[in-house]
Amino acid sequence: MIRSTGTPPPLSSAEQLRYARHLSLPEIGLDGQHKLQQASVLVIGAGGLGTPALLYLAAAGVGRLGIIDPDCVELSNLQRQILYPTAACGSAKVEAARDRLLALNPHLQIDIYPEAFALANSADLIAAYDLIIEGSDQFAAKYLVNDACVLAGKPYIGASIRAFSGMLAVYAAPNGPCYRCLFPEMPAPETVPSCAQAGVLGTVPGLFGVLQAHEALKLILGIGEPLIGALLKIDLLTMRFQRLRLPRDPGCPLCGESPTIRTLTETSFVCATPTQRPTDTLPWLSVAASQQRPALRWVDIRTTAEFAAGHVPEAIHAPLDQIEAWAAQVEPHEELLLYCQQGGRTVQAYHRLQGKLQGRVSLLRGGYEAWLQGVSAQTSATS
Numbered sequence: 213m214i215r216s217t218g219t220p221p222p223l224s225s226a227e228q229l230r231y232a233r234h235l236s237l238p239e240i241g242l243d244g245q246h247k248l249q250q251a252s253v254l255v256i257g258a259g260g261l262g263t264p265a266l267l268y269l270a271a272a273g274v275g276r277l278g279i280i281d282p283d284c285v286e287l288s289n290l291q292r293q294i295l296y297p298t299a300a301c302g303s304a305k306v307e308a309a310r311d312r313l314l315a316l317n318p319h320l321q322i323d324i325y326p327e328a329f330a331l332a333n334s335a336d337l338i339a340a341y342d343l344i345i346e347g348s349d350q351f352a353a354k355y356l357v358n359d360a361c362v363l364a365g366k367p368y369i370g371a372s373i374r375a376f377s378g379m380l381a382v383y384a385a386p387n388g389p390c391y392r393c394l395f396p397e398m399p400a401p402e403t404v405p406s407c408a409q410a411g412v413l414g415t416v417p418g419l420f421g422v423l424q425a426h427e428a429l430k431l432i433l434g435i436g437e438p439l440i441g442a443l444l445k446i447d448l449l450t451m452r453f454q455r456l457r458l459p460r461d462p463g464c465p466l467c468g469e470s471p472t473i474r475t476l477t478e479t480s481f482v483c484a485t486p487t488q489r490p491t492d493t494l495p496w497l498s499v500a501a502s503q504q505r506p507a508l509r510w511v512d513i514r515t516t517a518e519f520a521a522g523h524v525p526e527a528i529h530a531p532l533d534q535i536e537a538w539a540a541q542v543e544p545h546e547e548l549l550l551y552c553q554q555g556g557r558t559v560q561a562y563h564r565l566q567g568k569l570q571g572r573v574s575l576l577r578g579g580y581e582a583w584l585q586g587v588s589a590q591t592s593a594t595s
């Protein structure tokens with residue numbers, strides 16, 4: 213896939229030592245190492261999938277790496293995003309990642325984009341790299357990456373994970389399928405729990421991120437059988453690995469014979485940044501603002517297991533799946549503040565309560581994790 217131009221330049225003695233285990237493989241050697249040095253990979257999302265992928269791509273000597281992510285490192289990331297040290301909390305992920313990767317391998321060029329992957333920047337970013345690794349936890353971003361890669365003719369390695377399982381494939385390769393061949397339409401956001409809601413064992417994204425880097429290296433080197441036209445599913449509780457055939461769908465709305473999506477503006481996703489989301493009109497309260505209202509009754513809408521693991525003192529527990537029945541028993545005139553883990557599920561709760569408890573419900577912005585951050589900031593200020 214990556215064109216090699218003539219005899220590759222010799223490696224320095226330090227590079228010969230660094231890449232010695234590649235150079236002694238007949239499938240890689242000096243030619244292969246040169247292909248890696250000449251290659252560029254864009255990693256979309258520097259989270260659970262992107263960070264292990266980045267570590268291995270950098271260690272392998274992929275010459276130019278792009279990293280796009282709008283977020284800062286948070287304490288709750290560190291259980292799985294092993295690229296970041298605790299001291300990086302509060303720093304931009306892309307900056308912390310660049311520093312760590314250059315410490316690992318100073319021979320690389322690392323481009324960073326502290327922004328969301330969105331309609332406005334997607335085409336330019338994808339055009340600037342040979343290969344893309346899709347490591348987002350948002351469905352809208354997954355569809356945007358897919359559509360932008362298919363329209364640009366750039367292959368990408370996509371992975372989706374759940375608590376203890378996941379799947380992986382190379383999409384948008386020549387003659388290969390795309391993500392819409394598998395899932396033509398984006399699911400409604402409220403039907404899909406994100407990792408923040410569903411939880412995940414840290415090794416699961418770790419393994420899938422490493423597999424994404426592995427497939428990228430194979431594609432760059434032109435070795436083996438990449439997962440094109442095939443889907444790898446892994447259940448990590450039972451350790452069952454399945455390789456399924458994934459043919460291109462002639463009826464695919466994007467890469468099929470009569471596509472209905474021909475430009476990115478025809479895609480049906482909403483890839484808004486957090487400040488543009490339509491949920492901005494909801495009655496959110498920050499942790500600081502909530503402390504000015506001592507009469508508020510705090511309501512934890514998370515699962516029983518999440519509530520048992522820790523909750524706001526004095527909060528009552530009303531799980532999301534029983535929220536309507538619970539609302540029927542709320543005392544008149546009681547002012548309520550709903551919270552979940554990070555804020556997403558309270559939007560669902562709010563919509564389910566439409567027509568009930570009119571004007572008496574607020575939502576905690578950032579959820580229980582925002583409240584915990586407030587507590588830990590107070591503790592460190594007073595200790």
Ligand SMILES: [Zn+2]
Pocket residue numbers: 389390391392393394461464465466467468
């Ligand atoms: Zn398709």
